[in-house]
Amino acid sequence: MEFELIEHLRRRIPSHSRLLLGPGDDAAVLQMADIDQCVMTVDLLTDQVDFELEKVDPRRVGRKALAVNLSDLAAMAAEPVAAVISLALPRVGGLELAVKIYEGLLPLAEQYDLAVAGGDTNSWDGPLALSITLIGKALSGHNTEQPRPLRRDGAQPGDRIILTGSFGGSILGHHFDFTPRIREAIILNQKYNLHAGIDASDGLSIDLSHIVKESGCGAILDLDAVPVSKDAQRLAAQLDDGSTSLEHALSDGEDFELILAVSPKEAQRMLTDRPVGVLLTDVGLFVEEPGLWQTDSQHGKRKLIPRGWEHKFD
Amino acid sequence: MEFELIEHLRRRIPSHSRLLLGPGDDAAVLQMADIDQCVMTVDLLTDQVDFELEKVDPRRVGRKALAVNLSDLAAMAAEPVAAVISLALPRVGGLELAVKIYEGLLPLAEQYDLAVAGGDTNSWDGPLALSITLIGKALSGHNTEQPRPLRRDGAQPGDRIILTGSFGGSILGHHFDFTPRIREAIILNQKYNLHAGIDASDGLSIDLSHIVKESGCGAILDLDAVPVSKDAQRLAAQLDDGSTSLEHALSDGEDFELILAVSPKEAQRMLTDRPVGVLLTDVGLFVEEPGLWQTDSQHGKRKLIPRGWEHKFD
Numbered sequence: 001m002e003f004e005l006i007e008h009l010r011r012r013i014p015s016h017s018r019l020l021l022g023p024g025d026d027a028a029v030l031q032m033a034d035i036d037q038c039v040m041t042v043d044l045l046t047d048q049v050d051f052e053l054e055k056v057d058p059r060r061v062g063r064k065a066l067a068v069n070l071s072d073l074a075a076m077a078a079e080p081v082a083a084v085i086s087l088a089l090p091r092v093g094g095l096e097l098a099v100k101i102y103e104g105l106l107p108l109a110e111q112y113d114l115a116v117a118g119g120d121t122n123s124w125d126g127p128l129a130l131s132i133t134l135i136g137k138a139l140s141g142h143n144t145e146q147p148r149p150l151r152r153d154g155a156q157p158g159d160r161i162i163l164t165g166s167f168g169g170s171i172l173g174h175h176f177d178f179t180p181r182i183r184e185a186i187i188l189n190q191k192y193n194l195h196a197g198i199d200a201s202d203g204l205s206i207d208l209s210h211i212v213k214e215s216g217c218g219a220i221l222d223l224d225a226v227p228v229s230k231d232a233q234r235l236a237a238q239l240d241d242g243s244t245s246l247e248h249a250l251s252d253g254e255d256f257e258l259i260l261a262v263s264p265k266e267a268q269r270m271l272t273d274r275p276v277g278v279l280l281t282d283v284g285l286f287v288e289e290p291g292l293w294q295t296d297s298q299h300g301k302r303k304l305i306p307r308g309w310e311h312k313f314d
Numbered sequence: 315m316e317f318e319l320i321e322h323l324r325r326r327i328p329s330h331s332r333l334l335l336g337p338g339d340d341a342a343v344l345q346m347a348d349i350d351q352c353v354m355t356v357d358l359l360t361d362q363v364d365f366e367l368e369k370v371d372p373r374r375v376g377r378k379a380l381a382v383n384l385s386d387l388a389a390m391a392a393e394p395v396a397a398v399i400s401l402a403l404p405r406v407g408g409l410e411l412a413v414k415i416y417e418g419l420l421p422l423a424e425q426y427d428l429a430v431a432g433g434d435t436n437s438w439d440g441p442l443a444l445s446i447t448l449i450g451k452a453l454s455g456h457n458t459e460q461p462r463p464l465r466r467d468g469a470q471p472g473d474r475i476i477l478t479g480s481f482g483g484s485i486l487g488h489h490f491d492f493t494p495r496i497r498e499a500i501i502l503n504q505k506y507n508l509h510a511g512i513d514a515s516d517g518l519s520i521d522l523s524h525i526v527k528e529s530g531c532g533a534i535l536d537l538d539a540v541p542v543s544k545d546a547q548r549l550a551a552q553l554d555d556g557s558t559s560l561e562h563a564l565s566d567g568e569d570f571e572l573i574l575a576v577s578p579k580e581a582q583r584m585l586t587d588r589p590v591g592v593l594l595t596d597v598g599l600f601v602e603e604p605g606l607w608q609t610d611s612q613h614g615k616r617k618l619i620p621r622g623w624e625h626k627f628d
Contacts, residue, residue: 026389027355041341075340133447
């Protein structure tokens with residue numbers, strides 16, 4: 001029963017200093033007087049697309065649904081503020097499923113000091129779908145008191161392409177268990193003059209193409225420098241279909257690492273400082289000519305066709 | 315194709331003074347420096363539960379999905395600020411469907427000066443599901459400069475039960491075409507000392523029971539005074555199943571009118587002033603003893619079992 005679930009959740013969902021009125025009314029009320037610019041994002045996850053419910057603990061699904069949204073806030077270098085969660089639940093077992101989804105996401109919300117402001121929970125004859133909306137606080141950037149959210153459209157020719165972490169093979173588990181790069185993004189945006197950024201959700205090559213397109217420039221990716229994950233190597237070995245671990249790193253998606261555009265000088269400073277605990281790698285260059293290229297020591301510069309995850313309609 | 319849809323929507327979605335960065339980045343950025351308290355709500359609508367896609371123009375589905383959320387803001391007497399929209403679309407015809415859903419909701423967004431900040435659009439093997447999240451600005455209430463959102467939990471024994479509009483029979487079309495009571499709620503909350511309020515989505519009796527429960531009091535509903543809609547009369551006549559138009563008014567749900575708790579003096583003032591264009595009716599009394607009762611000239615006071623819409627899990 002819906003009201004039974006609401007009562008359960010009202011007991012479980014922790015209070016939060018911003019939450020003047022929590023779940024149970026027609027809307028939540030949040031204290032936001034300190035916020036000049038608010039960022040807002042939504043991500044929808046569906047059964048058989050973003051997870052296979054029959055093969056996974058629903059707690060991991062709940063965690064992932066929140067984590068991918070947090071990764072979008074990381075891509076804006078914003079501080080998490082509040083979430084609302086909507087669940088379309090299968091009729092059979094829906095109540096138990098909802099409870100487990102919340103069990104999976106609540107610890108992550110707490111870890112990022114995120115207020116769980118409310119939700120909507122419906123049962124229906126369809127499969128599980130989860131939609132989570134987050135709002136966040138845009139923080140001041142490098143050398144400014146003003147809010148300076150990280151955007152996709154500021155890459156400049158000559159900028160270096162900097163990545164956090166390593167790429168590929170997320171299907172082996174990382175897409176459930178990854179750490180959204182909130183902390184890293186906030187530190188990097190405050191210490192360095194970041195020109196542009198995105199989180200790698202669709203795949204390194206396709207997400208790099210988003211920056212390039214929005215910024216009206218091009219990019220050359222140095223394949224020799226791409227940080228290929230151990231999972232990408234394991235996956236390439238397991239599949240044995242001729243795909244290389246590098247190809248997995250370029251196109252698997254759901255790495256949820258950051259792709260950043262910074263001036264060569266700032267890149268140098270960042271790579272020397274190493275101000276965050278995760279790997280930072282320089283993998284190439286933004287250029288004036290629109291388009292995407294790859295290069296390596298053996299073959300030189302040639303076109304890179306962005307490949308990755310895209311929702312297909314018929 | 316997802317990106318094709320995003321491009322279409324970026325051309326269609328109007329700019330807005332609050333929208334510093336609109337759809338197309340990892341998150342939208344909103345100017346909110348004037349907002350002390352933000353309200354936040356989400357509503358999920360699913361095929362075969364909230365509409366039957368094979369029987370209705372998808373534009374009306376889009377309009378309804380936004381309107382039910384606006385009605386939640388009305389229930390808080392809040393001013394609409396921004397929306398994000400997530401759509402789980404069937405694979406076949408999904409693109410066309412999404413375009414029509416947006417065609418249905420964009421005019422309503424414009425009417426209420428709501429910024430469409432972004433969305434997420436996935437295709438899957440399931441039916442259509444739509445989740446919309448709204449944020450709003452909590453406005454100052456009667457005789458205060460401070461934000462004073464309308465809540466469910468402030469009804470006091472002795473308060474009158476005041477309704478906007480008429481009730482019942484929404485299934486005949488009103489549940490698609492209703493006007494969210496934003497304007498009325500804001501005017502009433504500013505001119506009168508409202509103690510509590512809710513929008514009638516689940517049904518008059520069940521929504522009244524929500525106020526009573528949250529406020530820790532009871533209520534006596536005067537059946538003779540309930541404003542029964544023409545649709546309730548038409549539906550009772552059509553169904554010919556022994557149900558009365560009054561029963562429809564009490565339990566059909568999706569009226570999206572306001573149920574308010576105000577002191578007798580304020581109620582009198584409100585009913586004399588008639589400050590909004592819609593019908594205002596006094597339908598009873600909040601009382602100290604917890605519970606819900608009905609009364610009429612023929613039968614006197616007896617228990618009222620709240621009936622209405624509730625999502626069922628097995």
